[in-house]
Amino acid sequence: MRKKRRSTNINAYSIFSVVLILIFWQAVSFWKLVPDFMLPSPIQVGQAFVSDFHLLMFHAKVTLLEAVLGLTSGLLLGVLAAIIMDHFKRVREALYPVLVLTQTIPTVAIAPLLTIWFGFGVMPKVVLIIITIFFPVSVAMLNGFSSVDQDEVRLLQSMGANQLQIFWYIKVPASLGDFFSAMRIAVTYAVIGAVISEWLGGFEGLGVYMTRVRKSYDFDKMFAVILLISIISLLLVGLVNVMERISMPWKED
Amino acid sequence: MSKLEVKHISKSFEYKKILNNLNLYVEEHEIVSIVGPSGVGKSTLFNVIAGLLEPSQGNVFLDGESIINKPGHVSYMLQKDLLLPYKTIEQNVALPLMLKGEAKKKAIKKAEELLKEFGFEMVAKAYPNELSGGMRQRIALLRTYMFSANLILLDEPFSALDTFTKSEIQSWYLKVHKNLGLTTLFITHDIDEAIKLSNRVYILKGSQYDSLDNISIAKSAKNIDNFLLSDEFLDYKKKIIACLQK
Incomplete structure (x- = not known):
């Protein structure tokens, strides 16, 4: 009865175009159209990735920890804010413009300030990630909560349901789709946020390592870091997709 | 004592009077229909009976107890199936x-x-x-x-279905109603459906009238072969249309 969901993420065509780009890139390097030190070839990047693997993993662990901490606190705060705004109209009217305002603050401008306020440790990174993902999460959840079918709400009321039951049986499942869409955006923001924050102050993490190799013109190593950041982001998005599929079985077809 | 008694119910929204001093009753195991054109307050009346809406005046009794503003005493179903x-x-x-x-x-x-x-x-x-x-x-x-099997309120539950499915599900409901010993109050704008399903039909016309016409469908009539094509059926239909045009 159930159809398999059509995957738009990975298919033969997309793999083909990636391979094509890599071949083109390798050719450019091979015929020295661009000098090595400016643009290392994909093979050189791969070699750097392998030789630096342990170092990369060490820094990745730090970045990942920051991203996960920021992500979970940002998600929790965003969902909580959405619940409160959904329940109290006045709070929504008071908070919504502030939320929009947080989205207009340039991340790069505020990151050094956070370092001054919270030091060089994990804290400023987590705060930066929270600031970046709070808006998309809370707005998406608010949208999900307010888009529930009012007739469904009335039906449950007629069955004598209380506010908590209406929230649990209707609002939560109805907004799960919005939650996962927001989470997909949030995970990529979280990784990038952590890296940017590390650029601007820190002792370890992929951002710190990236600054270091850039300053010594080791561009093959720098591309290896970029590759790793992309892989981490993709894996996290994949994880969100799996979680979505498990928790929303009714969306199968 | 009737299962459901609606007494002197009036309801106004702002300056507009929707329901004006309505009285009706439903006996146990009856199917009673309320027919009327759109916008005469059928659904408002249902929301009052379901306890979701407070009337401006009057009272609703289920088994002799007032259920005004007390949702959760009668079962309620709308045109949309609203399966989650x-x-x-x-x-x-x-x-x-x-x-x-x-x-x-x-x-x-x-x-x-x-x-x-x-x-x-x-x-x-x-x-x-x-x-x-x-x-x-x-x-x-x-x-x-x-x-709850106590009293079932149906607000145009079959109006979104195609004719064949509708007729099939109506017969199914009649069987279920009998087997489970239900009591049903039924809103529809489909006169045929009202005659086919109910024991009695109320005609709701709007707030300028303060009483409901009430037509009983004889039990014997429903046993006629091809009741839906019979003269008796047409007579009932004429009667209801006459009431609506009065």
């Missing part, structure tokens, strides 16, 4: 019990039994979007029944 899309069929049918505080396992078990009794065990684990419109409406009726 994120729950399986058995979870949907079990929902009223879970809302009343029954443990999930027990509620699901009762839902399974009910579904089996009606031959729907095949779809118990399916989601609503995998079912046809007629099927969903039947499941919604079972859920309504699961909530």
